[in-house]
Structure formats: structure tokens, C-alpha cells
Amino acid sequence: MLNKKGLAFKAHAQEVARFEAERQGWIFFEGAMDNKLVLEMTAYYPDNRRRDMSNMHKLLPDSLEKILFNDDRWLLIRDINFHLDRANPRVEIILYPHNESEEYA
Numbered sequence: 467m468l469n470k471k472g473l474a475f476k477a478h479a480q481e482v483a484r485f486e487a488e489r490q491g492w493i494f495f496e497g498a499m500d501n502k503l504v505l506e507m508t509a510y511y512p513d514n515r516r517r518d519m520s521n522m523h524k525l526l527p528d529s530l531e532k533i534l535f536n537d538d539r540w541l542l543i544r545d546i547n548f549h550l551d552r553a554n555p556r557v558e559i560i561l562y563p564h565n566e567s568e569e570y571a
Contacts, residue, residue, distance in 0.1 A: 472525060479529035487534060495535040495563075502564035505541045509548040512555035519545040522557060534561060 468476065486492070495503055505527065509519060527538035535541070542564055 468525075475525065476529040479526060480533060483530050483533045492534060492561075494533075495540075502540045502542055503535055504544060504560075504562055504564045506544045506546045506560040508546045508558045510551035510554065510556045510558070511548060512552055514550060517548075519548060526557060526559075 487494075495501070507519065507522060507526070509517070509522065511517060523543050527541055527543065531538050
């Protein structure tokens, strides 16, 4: 159950995702056993409070379901980096198909 802050985050993430999906020409990803997606996350925090990147692994993917992909079950989440940006806190994502053959190249 999400509190008001969680619901507000989810609504904002969905609004941004819809806008960016249209702007970037994103093709909705249905998902299948052999079609995983990689979601790379970089966080820009508003202050120096202690945070764990892994805390975003549930709410953000749930927010993006039915907008960028069908089911977050097929996501492979990768934390790339985190920074401080007091003026513009955000989470930036890069989403792309997973290529199984690259793992062993």
C-alpha cells in the first residue's frame, strides 16, 4: 500500500514516462520468456541523506508497467551510479533489450 508520497511519485513517473515514450518513439514492449529488458538507473539525489539505490527497484518499475513494458517481471535492473543534484533531483533510466549472447562474449 502506497502512502501519499509514493502515489505522487508513481503518478509523476507515469506522466514523464508517457511523455518520453511518445517523444522518443518508444515501441511498447510486450515481453516474453526470451525477450528480457535491461533497465539501467542513475539517481540524482536532492541532498546527502543516506539512500539505497535498491529501494527504487520496486516502485519505479511498477510505475512504468503498461507504459513502457507489459510486466516488470522481465526486467533486469542495473544500478549505474548516483549523484547529488540539489537543483534537479531525478532518476534517469535507459531501457533496452537484453542480449543473452553478450553475457559470454
